[in-house]
Amino acid sequence: MEVIINSILSQMQALLSGSQLKTLKNVLVCTLSNQTCSAASDAEADLLTLFLTAKEVEGCSPKTIAYYKSTLEHMTTALAKPYTQVTSDDLRAYLSGYEAQRHAGKVTIDNIRRIMSSFFSWLEDEDYVVKSPVRRIHRVKCAQVAKAVLTDEELESIRSSCTCARDLAIVDVLASTGMRVGELVGLDIADVDLDGRECVVTGKGNKQRPAYFDARAKLHLSEYLEARTDDCPALFVSLKGEPRRVSIGNVEARVRELGRAASVERVHPHKFRRTLATHAIDKGMPIEQVQKLLGHAKIDTTMRYAMVDQNNVKASHRKYLE
Template identity: 35%
Template sequence: MENARELVIIKTMYDFQETFEDIDKTKVRGILEKNLCDYVLVNQSTALMASDMKEKIIFFLRIKKLEGLANDTLESYYHTLNEFSKHIIKPAAQINTNDIRTYLYTIQSENDIKKTTVNTKIIILKSFFKCLLEEELIKKNPMLKIKTMKVDKRSLRTALTIEELEKLRNACKDIREKAIVEFYYSTGCRLSEPLPIEISDINWNECSLIVVGKGSKEREVFFSKKCKLYLEEYFKTRKGDSQHLFCGIKKPYAALSDSGIQKIVKKIAKRTDIKKNIHPHILRHTFATLALQSGMSESAIQELLGHTNIDTTKIYAKISKSNLQYEYNKTMIA
């Protein structure tokens, strides 16, 4: 069945991305489609209720694909909705608000996941059931009364101190790791923004490049002289002929994905004694916080980070004050 075949491809792509540091997703998808085209795949589950949700999920993902969502986003949607369907064994039309509240309470209490993770699941479920309602596949949207959890925005802006940043830099073992850490710190880019960039897109004279941020808005970002040296050495010494900014170390030397960058940063962080949760986005927070401490204006940081609202940038000013106090206390021995 075509639905089952597409489900296998999406699930396999997700599993590959979670397991391997870097893959050429276009080639892998092509190989899967080629090898599965002559086979009829049937889900072992024959329960009417289970198959109803699987079909609805595939229907939803196809619509989102036609809307232009990236494969990474589709795979994330699949993972969230597939997990949801395993908890609530009902036809989509019979799922009610209480079912969803019970599900959200269960996953948060049993797995102790963050509020931000729960909110991501809520947003995906809202999109899913809204789509089913608009397509007249269900008569009532069970997500209408479900609200995202309140989150202290300041808690989302954890930054590294100067000392912690140096520890992370010193933990890098090769030139690729050094280039990745320095690039994300010195540009303040979001995780996925530089991934489509090719070497020819870099303005070496100005140490800058154009990235596409949220809302498909272009902006110019800059990188440090230290980052320039690391990038130049990395491009000269790496294997393969990939033109992407960061790529794998094994054939076919494909461009690194979001998860590939995340795994590298996590690997570097494990070599340190930093207690904070280290991820690529914390380098963006660190850039903003340290830039404020150094006297850069909020409006300039807003422009560099691609914030639509200056209030988002102002959050860093509050964090910067606490970090300044930490640095002051550390310096003033007596």
């Protein structure tokens, strides 16, 4: 058996890199010996670890890394074969089975496809596989559903339901900046320039950008900060017990409570972000500037957030085409 393996490796030496030859040798040993090769299994785990480390170096958040890890570990267990032997048909069957068994939506399936594409493209770039099997799997078409945004009346109702300066400041900052809830809770007092009505937020990938708020947000932020007597550096702190930075869960829960008190359905921090994007587009802000405002790396993401008001489309049709 060893003679056969060495003969194959020598013939493939001109076509494969050192790492690929090593992987090929492991596969041949496992296949020809008809046994499960522990060394190959360890190699698979090592490759996944190396990939996750690479994503961490690129600046992916711990939450994203954990999502990548769980998704790829599930795929690896389900396929039960070395990455070098995975084919496009294997991955299509996996995605189809996942969708059927878990009743997953098209968006979820496309997210899994994107993660697999990132992983196998990395394996290809690092010469662990000759060609990524995901190349032949096209993007999953997802229905574009126009998600609801907050009306001016609903925003005012939510503001009226606030019972403390902190909550009012949180609502106004979310509504006027469109920042992510994770960016909101990460803000320090030192990051805010009240006179300039702007602040520096740290977004995905630890990228910093300026965010701008309106006069109403400035007024309520000033009132909230003037009432603070603690020395916690965080901009928004808990109301009970020793002041400490609020968490994402704290803000999400509080915003839901404010929505229920105002009789507004499905209120969450991200809805303020979508509302800002939609209103900005409706009022004529160039999409490139909305992209910068929201901190999106790709303009396609901005377009998914901003659903143009149909009334504006109707008015434009009458103005330009009638």
